Amino acid sequence: MPQLRSGGATLAYTDTGAPPHRPDAPTVLFGHGLLFGGWMFRPQVTALRDRYRCLCLDWRGQGVSPAARDGYDMDTLTLDVLNLLDALGTGPVHYAGLSMGGFVGMRLAARHPDRVRSLSLLATTADGLRPRRARQFRQLAVVHRLVGLRPVRRRAAALAFGATFLDSPGSGPVLAEWERRVRQGSRTGVARAARAVADHPPVADELHGITAPTLVLVGAEDVSTPPADAERIAARIGGARLEVIAGAGHTPTLEQPGAVSRSLRDFLTEADQHP
Structure with missing residues (x-):
């Protein structure tokens, strides 16, 4: 995978390049959630790469990006996105972020509106984590760093996936890949990222500054x-569209990939016509 140096960190990313028949195609940049990497958008990249250049960035210490000494906060991750766009010369992008990827996306669109053609927010919140949920992420960070995923696997899976998916026989390959990739990644990096997610400040007061066409998806x-949480985001962004994905939990891109891909494709088609 290609890599980018940003603020002392090494970041891995994937880049499909422009479709052969559309050399000037717009770019879609995907930002993943905690305990994942850009691979969680694989079905959506497959569905969109015939019309868009698709980029997937692995946050510091997650996916195949090595652990960085610092810079796991959402403001720094937003700067990492800007550095990637500058390095690749993409111009404004369609940004799609899930969970912590959404935390970054809201900051990017509110603070740098000229860099965002459209904004898709999946399974995310603008209000910060509730105290109980924040404690769970801090505990997960400690346990995973010390002994790995196994002791907290069941709890982490219940946070990441919905009951319908977990009870489905077809979930096995996805769960196996998710567990394998988490185990292969950096324990230190994941622990630092989990603490950053637990402690990240709300961004709700900045949502009025988002002017890009916005899609809000939630399982x-x-x-x-x-x-x-998704309803509150949609209510705060002018003209935002809210869609609820049946049968999906916190990782709809893998739980209901077809539904998410269709929603994104339809939304991006409309956004491309936005003046």
Whole structure:
């Protein structure tokens, strides 16, 4: 995978390049959630790469990006995104972020509106984490750094995926890949990222500054950032569209990949026509 140096960190990313028949195609940049990497958008990249250049960035210490000494806060991750866009010369992008990727996306669109063609927010919140949920992430960070994923696997899976998906026989390969990738990644990096997620400040007061066309997607079974969080985001962004994905929890891109891909494709088609 290609790499970028940003603020002392090494970041891995994937880049499909422009479609052969669309050399000037717009770029879609995907930002993943905690305990994942850009791979969680693989179904959406497959669905969109015939019309868009698709980039997936692995945050510091997650996916295949090595652990960085610092810079796991959402403001620094937003600067990492800007550095990637500058390095690749993409111009304004369609940004799609899930969970912590959404934390970054809201900051990016509110503070740098000229860099964002459209904004898709999946399974995220603008209000910060509730105290109980924040404690869970801090505990997960400590345990995972000391002994790995196994002792907290069941709890982490329940936060990451919905009950319908977890009870489905077809979930096995996805869960196996998720667990394998988490185990192969940096324990230190994941622990630092989990603490940053637990402690990240709200961004709700900045949402009025978002002018890009916005899609807000949430799984009906999401217990980490439930539909009420998505409703508040949509209400604060002028003209935002809210969609609830049935049968999905906090990782709808993998739980209901077809539904998410169709929603994104339809939304991006409309956004491309936005003046």
